[in-house]
Amino acid sequence: MKGLLIRDLKLMKRQIAFFILLPVVGAVLVAPTGEMSMGFGYITAISGLLGVTTINYDSYDNGFAYLFALPISRRGYVKEKYIFATISSVAVIMAVGIFMWILMAAVHPENGYTFVEFLGNMEDSYVVALTAMAFMLPVFLKFGAEKSRFVILIIAGILMGVMAGVSQMDVLHDIELFGGGWMRVITPVLCLVWLAVSYLISVRIMEKKEF
Amino acid sequence: MLRLENVRKQYKEFEMDITMEVKPGCVTGLIGKNGAGKTTAFKAALGLIRPEGGEITILGKPLCRLSEKDRERTGVVLSDSGFSGYLKVKDLTAVLRNLYRRFDEEYFTGKCKSFGLPFDKRIKDFSTGMKRKLHVAAALSHQADLLIMDEPTAGMDVIAREELLDMIREYMETEGRSVLISSHISGDLEGICDDIYMIDEGKVILHEDTDVLLDEYGILKMTREQYEAVDKRYLLRDIKEEFGYSCLTKEKRFYMENYPDMVVEKGSVDGVMTMMIRGEKR
Numbered sequence: 464m465k466g467l468l469i470r471d472l473k474l475m476k477r478q479i480a481f482f483i484l485l486p487v488v489g490a491v492l493v494a495p496t497g498e499m500s501m502g503f504g505y506i507t508a509i510s511g512l513l514g515v516t517t518i519n520y521d522s523y524d525n526g527f528a529y530l531f532a533l534p535i536s537r538r539g540y541v542k543e544k545y546i547f548a549t550i551s552s553v554a555v556i557m558a559v560g561i562f563m564w565i566l567m568a569a570v571h572p573e574n575g576y577t578f579v580e581f582l583g584n585m586e587d588s589y590v591v592a593l594t595a596m597a598f599m600l601p602v603f604l605k606f607g608a609e610k611s612r613f614v615i616l617i618i619a620g621i622l623m624g625v626m627a628g629v630s631q632m633d634v635l636h637d638i639e640l641f642g643g644g645w646m647r648v649i650t651p652v653l654c655l656v657w658l659a660v661s662y663l664i665s666v667r668i669m670e671k672k673e674f
Numbered sequence: 675m676l677r678l679e680n681v682r683k684q685y686k687e688f689e690m691d692i693t694m695e696v697k698p699g700c701v702t703g704l705i706g707k708n709g710a711g712k713t714t715a716f717k718a719a720l721g722l723i724r725p726e727g728g729e730i731t732i733l734g735k736p737l738c739r740l741s742e743k744d745r746e747r748t749g750v751v752l753s754d755s756g757f758s759g760y761l762k763v764k765d766l767t768a769v770l771r772n773l774y775r776r777f778d779e780e781y782f783t784g785k786c787k788s789f790g791l792p793f794d795k796r797i798k799d800f801s802t803g804m805k806r807k808l809h810v811a812a813a814l815s816h817q818a819d820l821l822i823m824d825e826p827t828a829g830m831d832v833i834a835r836e837e838l839l840d841m842i843r844e845y846m847e848t849e850g851r852s853v854l855i856s857s858h859i860s861g862d863l864e865g866i867c868d869d870i871y872m873i874d875e876g877k878v879i880l881h882e883d884t885d886v887l888l889d890e891y892g893i894l895k896m897t898r899e900q901y902e903a904v905d906k907r908y909l910l911r912d913i914k915e916e917f918g919y920s921c922l923t924k925e926k927r928f929y930m931e932n933y934p935d936m937v938v939e940k941g942s943v944d945g946v947m948t949m950m951i952r953g954e955k956r
Binding site for chain 1: 717720721722723724741742743745746748750752754755756757758759760761765768769770771772773774798809822
């Protein structure tokens, strides 16, 4: 597990230019408008993809075969992917988020964007990133990088359709009435349950795979 | 150390059904033409594919019960897979140190240096031979009890191949260790293996001690007349040639003594394999 985590960190290190670019793009999105939502949307999307990127590296040149000939079990591999993705996404959200918050406070102090609001946005961002990641990891493990793009496009299209349908109903309004505070607790719990289910699906996928 | 018993794997146009064993203290070779099933056998032994039947025992345990800790006792070189191409050699030491408790960093870096591998270049930019050298160095760096090496000499020049074979000989100096190795260069196997399995179309067609194969097997070259008259009891395979017949025998001396006019070629892995695959069974 530790060896795999180190390996993924080393692979991430190879993309140092990408990580330097993250706060730069965040600043470009936030500074002119003073809108944090754009910046958080951006880091949510990026952080949700981090775990999946390392799977691409593993599948390159039939790399899985060698990986599982080393002292790495398939369950251990999946566990490491989830741990790595969870940690790397929170690290990116926090680092870029704090940078954007400081930038906001310096460039647009008139907006009165509070630290509590900032923390709320960070939490929302992390929950959405984890939810997306929990969806993408098993898809990437099952279909590989190439086919996964199509599978994700199709499923994302279906989900967008469902969400558009739901937004036409009064369900969201009812949830608001139920109390926004509760949602802050329930959503992360649901996200963790979804993450656990996704992990079990991924383990099953990997245990059935041949290399 | 490693035993595959009636291990069956079915693909669309290929079926493997193999029984073989690597004994403690032995270097066992696996040879066969391209597509014979060597890599499939390796993958089955490593649990990378799921056979339809049979039993695989490795390091005294059924393969399905092999833990990550047990796998530290094996060193592996695969013909079609390796470390992520985006890593560099200098990255690997930290990774291997945390994968193997008995990782010998000094040995690994020393071997990489002696092989002339660049530490600061992405592995994907290495030649085939360089990649093999890297994986061999990694496989030998953690005092494994069993080495499983599929085509470890592929892409290597003569000097590097000799160096690798010396490394395996040195590795085998410690009692109880074993190696399963395949190579398309038969000379590599003749010089290092205690026994050799030949496979063709997914089946073992010959299993023999290397000494026996080299000393007792022979290929008889005969005219048609000689062929008609010869004692055929000890002939294993025949091939009809322009000059007459080539025949494989395990009783080379019998024919040398009784048919002094007959041309008898010394057994070699390549010669025996060609006869076993192309020849007609008697």
